[in-house]
Amino acid sequence: MAHFCELHLIPSWDLAVVLQALQQDPFEPLQSVDLNALSMKMALLTALTLVKRVGNLQALSINGSCLEFGLADSHVVLRPQPGVLTRKQKGEAVSKQRISHWLVDVIRLAYQNRGLPCPLGVKAHSTRGVAALAALANGASLTDICRAAC
Known part of the structure; x- marks a missing residue:
């Protein structure tokens, strides 16, 4: 099956x-940020790093079988909880809608805190395009970007 990857050239x-x-x-220092600001920051950084859809972010888990730290905490691997994309049980995960709101809210708050007007039409899905363009600008191949996103 062929995969199609679309990049918008103007973020x-x-x-x-x-x-x-x-x-x-309100995102730093980490020791004193409130849980909401920390959640928004982590959701955005995870979305940017993984170039995945919100549904895929929702499936990530910190359950012991899904979370792995490298030697001396050099890296971390998060895996989706088995079956979470096919079943939904109340109370198990943050909703896709909540994650989407966090992504948009943190972008708006970032612009506000920098004294800049937030661009119109910011959507959670735009994190994928912005992350892909940043990766491309920093030397990642289009093939690797599309593989990560798909």
């Missing part, structure tokens, strides 16, 4: 603006 928001804002209040 709807500026990744550098958002990443700079994530290094400031």
Whole structure:
């Protein structure tokens, strides 16, 4: 089966603006941020890193069988909880809608905290395009980007 990967050449928001804002209040210092700000920050950074759809983010788990740390905490591997994409049980996971709201909210808050107007039409799905364009600009091949996203 062939996979199709689409990149929008003009991102709807500026990744550098958002990443700079994530290094400031209310997202830093990590020891004193509230759970909501931390959740939004982690959701966005995970979405940008994985270039996955919100449904795939929702499936990630910190259950012992799904979470693996590298030597000296050099890296972390998160795996989806088996079956979570096919079954939904109340109370088990953050909803796709909540994750989508976090992604949009953190982008809007980042622009607001930098004193900039937030671009119109920011959507959770835009994180995939922004992340893919950033990876491409930093030397990743289109093939590797599409493989990660699909």
